[in-house]
Amino acid sequence: MTxxxxxxRFLEDFNALAQIGATGDGGVNRPVFSEAHLAARKWFGEHxxxxxxxxxxxxxxxxxALLRQEGAGxxxxxxxxxxxxxxGGRFDGALGVVSALEVLRTIDESGLELPVNLEAxxxxxxxxxxxxxxxxxxxxxxxxxxxLRSPQGGRTALLEGLNRAGLTEVGLLSSRRDPDxxxxxxxxxxxxxxxxxxxxxxxxxxxxxxxxxxxxxxxxGRADHSGTTPMEARADAGLGASSFVIASRDIIMRxxxxxxxxxxxxxxxxxxxxxxxxxVNVLLEIRxxxxxxxxxxxxxxxxxxxxxxxxxxxxxxxxxxxxSEPATMSPPVQTAIRSSAEALGLRHMxxxxxxxxxAQLLSGITPTGMIFVPSIGGVSHSPLEFTEWEDxxxxxxxxxxxxxxxxxxx
Amino acid sequence: MTxxxxxxRFLEDFNALAQIGATGDGGVNRPVFSEAHLAARKWFGEHxxxxxxxxxxxxxxxxxALLRQEGAGxxxxxxxxxxxxxxGGRFDGALGVVSALEVLRTIDESGLELPVNLEAxxxxxxxxxxxxxxxxxxxxxxxxxxxLRSPQGGRTALLEGLNRAGLTEVGLLSSRRDPDxxxxxxxxxxxxxxxxxxxxxxxxxxxxxxxxxxxxxxxxGRADHSGTTPMEARADAGLGASSFVIASRDIIMRxxxxxxxxxxxxxxxxxxxxxxxxxVNVLLEIRxxxxxxxxxxxxxxxxxxxxxxxxxxxxxxxxxxxxSEPATMSPPVQTAIRSSAEALGLRHMxxxxxxxxxAQLLSGITPTGMIFVPSIGGVSHSPLEFTEWEDxxxxxxxxxxxxxxxxxxx
Numbered sequence: 065m066t067x068x069x070x071x072x073r074f075l076e077d078f079n080a081l082a083q084i085g086a087t088g089d090g091g092v093n094r095p096v097f098s099e100a101h102l103a104a105r106k107w108f109g110e111h112x113x114x115x116x117x118x119x120x121x122x123x124x125x126x127x128x129a130l131l132r133q134e135g136a137g138x139x140x141x142x143x144x145x146x147x148x149x150x151x152g153g154r155f156d157g158a159l160g161v162v163s164a165l166e167v168l169r170t171i172d173e174s175g176l177e178l179p180v181n182l183e184a185x186x187x188x189x190x191x192x193x194x195x196x197x198x199x200x201x202x203x204x205x206x207x208x209x210x211x212l213r214s215p216q217g218g219r220t221a222l223l224e225g226l227n228r229a230g231l232t233e234v235g236l237l238s239s240r241r242d243p244d245x246x247x248x249x250x251x252x253x254x255x256x257x258x259x260x261x262x263x264x265x266x267x268x269x270x271x272x273x274x275x276x277x278x279x280x281x282x283x284x285g286r287a288d289h290s291g292t293t294p295m296e297a298r299a300d301a302g303l304g305a306s307s308f309v310i311a312s313r314d315i316i317m318r319x320x321x322x323x324x325x326x327x328x329x330x331x332x333x334x335x336x337x338x339x340x341x342x343x344v345n346v347l348l349e350i351r352x353x354x355x356x357x358x359x360x361x362x363x364x365x366x367x368x369x370x371x372x373x374x375x376x377x378x379x380x381x382x383x384x385x386x387x388s389e390p391a392t393m394s395p396p397v398q399t400a401i402r403s404s405a406e407a408l409g410l411r412h413m414x415x416x417x418x419x420x421x422x423a424q425l426l427s428g429i430t431p432t433g434m435i436f437v438p439s440i441g442g443v444s445h446s447p448l449e450f451t452e453w454e455d456x457x458x459x460x461x462x463x464x465x466x467x468x469x470x471x472x473x474x
Numbered sequence: 475m476t477x478x479x480x481x482x483r484f485l486e487d488f489n490a491l492a493q494i495g496a497t498g499d500g501g502v503n504r505p506v507f508s509e510a511h512l513a514a515r516k517w518f519g520e521h522x523x524x525x526x527x528x529x530x531x532x533x534x535x536x537x538x539a540l541l542r543q544e545g546a547g548x549x550x551x552x553x554x555x556x557x558x559x560x561x562g563g564r565f566d567g568a569l570g571v572v573s574a575l576e577v578l579r580t581i582d583e584s585g586l587e588l589p590v591n592l593e594a595x596x597x598x599x600x601x602x603x604x605x606x607x608x609x610x611x612x613x614x615x616x617x618x619x620x621x622l623r624s625p626q627g628g629r630t631a632l633l634e635g636l637n638r639a640g641l642t643e644v645g646l647l648s649s650r651r652d653p654d655x656x657x658x659x660x661x662x663x664x665x666x667x668x669x670x671x672x673x674x675x676x677x678x679x680x681x682x683x684x685x686x687x688x689x690x691x692x693x694x695g696r697a698d699h700s701g702t703t704p705m706e707a708r709a710d711a712g713l714g715a716s717s718f719v720i721a722s723r724d725i726i727m728r729x730x731x732x733x734x735x736x737x738x739x740x741x742x743x744x745x746x747x748x749x750x751x752x753x754v755n756v757l758l759e760i761r762x763x764x765x766x767x768x769x770x771x772x773x774x775x776x777x778x779x780x781x782x783x784x785x786x787x788x789x790x791x792x793x794x795x796x797x798s799e800p801a802t803m804s805p806p807v808q809t810a811i812r813s814s815a816e817a818l819g820l821r822h823m824x825x826x827x828x829x830x831x832x833a834q835l836l837s838g839i840t841p842t843g844m845i846f847v848p849s850i851g852g853v854s855h856s857p858l859e860f861t862e863w864e865d866x867x868x869x870x871x872x873x874x875x876x877x878x879x880x881x882x883x884x
Contacts, residue, residue, distance in 0.1 A: 257702035289855050290759055291666075291684060295727055296727070300736075316705055328700065329746065347747050349747045351701050442702065
């Protein structure tokens with residue numbers, strides 16, 4: 065007989081969690097270290113303890129529920145995250161944590177003897193509000209004092225958040241775990257795109273995760289009076305920035321159709337009606353599953369920005385805000401996911417992830433895989449984010465099946 | 475003998491005023507109703523009183539120093555403003571107020587009998603931080619409860635400012651003066667452009683002031699995940715806004731070389747790196763001395779914005795923020811300025827003003843003129859704003875001469 069998760073308990077847990085930080089429109093607002101986020105983590109810890117699991121919290125705040133096996137030296141990690149973007153959806157991250165917990169309970173109840181410990185883990189700040197992938201970076205020992213001094217969310221916000229969570233910088237810097245103690249990492253997540261829905265497929269087997277580079281491009285001109293300065297005498301930083309936005313889209317569409325780019329913000333200075341903008345800061349992010357293509361796109365876009373600056377008599381400053389390498393998911397883990405989906409009679413397809421996940425960091429130290437389930441309309445980071453409950457159950461059962469298959473190999 | 479201002483006293487006053495709200499780099503920071511602005515107005519009132527002039531403050535906070543003439547029914551107004559843009563220069567506005575005060579004292583000391591009262595006036599909020607030309611609008615009786623309910627600087631800022639200045643909304647709405655009591659208006663101001671400097675000319679005789687229309691163009695798209703949404707499936711509000719910025723500049727340069735336009739700000743929402751912008755608010759301002767051309771430019775640019783929105787699958791909302799008509803300066807006043815400059819052996823030229831001034835409102839009710847003096851490099855609204863002291867003296871003497879010439883006609 066094939067083992068299956070307890071659907072009713074799974075749904076009950078999912079809905080209980082979705083109430084924490086609920087925004088009333090189907091979404092949740094649980095930015096890292098917010099009261100709602102801390103409440104969700106408390107719920108997770110208490111719920112795991114009630115289920116008879118050991119609860120651990122490391123120096124980075126990563127929460128673990130452990131199904132310990134006597135004599136086992138390693139742990140297989142299943143997990144995701146309980147934080148959300150501001151006013152995000154109730155599936156992103158939460159689905160992976162609740163299903164990991166459910167898989168542990170199902171296996172615990174089955175009485176199976178396991179060669180490794182099973183650990184359901186909730187990573188800190190997957191949405192990277194304060195520090196990019198704070199929890200998994202800490203677990204890999206990759207955080208440094210320099211990162212803590214100028215975190216992307218701001219130093220003050222970081223210190224306030226750590227304080228609310230009862231964490232310390234020393235704790236963050238000393239949360240590394242020995243990779244030899246980790247048997248692998250599996251994560252169930254919503255797709256956040258509509259390829260599965262469009263193809264009518266139940267399960268996405270992730271082959272790789274995009275690398276992401278982000279930059280601040282600052283165009284510098286001159287703040288002149290908007291009424292008295294002839295058009296041809298201006299050095300208008302807004303022209304360089306706008307020209308870059310249009311040109312960068314053309315470059316992506318024509319030369320890099322396998323990559324994506326986003327200008328998420330432009331900040332005008334002084335930013336008032338009657339002064340020609342002397343400075344515009346452009347927030348640019350680029351993604352690709354192929355490291356060489358990502359580098360090629362980066363240098364092409366920066367060249368373009370220099371051309372746009374020159375064209376409008378501006379100076380340009382380029383600051384790299386973040387860089388993560390593309391990650392490849394472990395082929396044996398992909399095979400375990402595929403076999404599990406097939407055993408359940410589910411349609412599956414291989415696909416890359418355009419979104420970043422903690423799995424991209426874990427893949428550097430342990431065999432790692434991700435399971436995607438369909439997102440209706442591809443909507444994510446929004447209260448409208450939605451995945452059919454049946455798809456959530458399918459995903460959790462594939463997670464269970466892949467876990468069992470991987471353990472048999474240990 | 476030709477009457478001349480007292481250069482030493484004029485310089486002393488100018489420098490004393492430049493200390494109030496000084497930013498240490500040659501500039502001043504005196505936004506309307508800031509502590510520094512209120513201190514500058516206090517200085518003006520005390521200084522005028524010391525000179526034996528009557529001091530009046532109307533319900534809009536306009537400060538007047540009056541040289542009263544027995545039996546005179548009308549007042550000839552000379553003035554400008556003591557507020558500045560944030561971190562502005564020490565000449566813009568201040569030169570006109572200090573020279574008006576100096577002209578009154580010089581005439582007072584001369585013992586001349588005048589057919590009208592002379593009034594040095596400091597208008598409130600010429601820089602239009604809270605309400606466009608608040609002081610002159612109030613003096614003309616053009617403020618309405620609707621304007622006070624949604625002022626361009628925000629309702630809260632307006633109420634806080636009025637409170638700091640000891641003013642009330644009722645006062646603002648009841649500050650209208652009977653035009654029949656006003657004999658004319660003269661303003662000395664720095665040019666804020668470099669036409670005079672380039673031409674080697676001392677005095678600019680303003681023929682007209684540009685009309686200004688300003689708009690908020692809101693481009694609406696969809697907030698999608700920047701990593702998982704294919705480029706062609708996005709509705710990126712930043713593309714419409716950027717495309718409009720580039721296109722609008724081409725329209726100005728090619729079809730409307732006699733007009734200017736400025737996009738002073740763009741506000742992205744949600745404005746974060748990993749979300750496709752769902753909304754971009756573009757702050758657009760256009761200027762022309764010709765009302766028909768201004769209207770033509772307006773409709774051409776709004777058509778263009780609709781095209782840009784359509785091209786990128788966006789919606790567009792256009793909100794008019796402000797509209798002022800171009801103004802013509804009084805020919806007899808221009809003649810008085812010209813004669814005065816010629817009598818002093820100063821080179822002069824006629825020119826339009828690309829910047830707005832209270833004079834554009836006053837010109838609707840009384841013979842009005844403006845005198846420009848050279849701005850080095852055309853720099854204005856900046857601590858680097860500079861006019862040679864000799865040019866300031868020339869301007870004040872032309873203001874004095876024009877005043878005397880106009881009064882002879884009364």
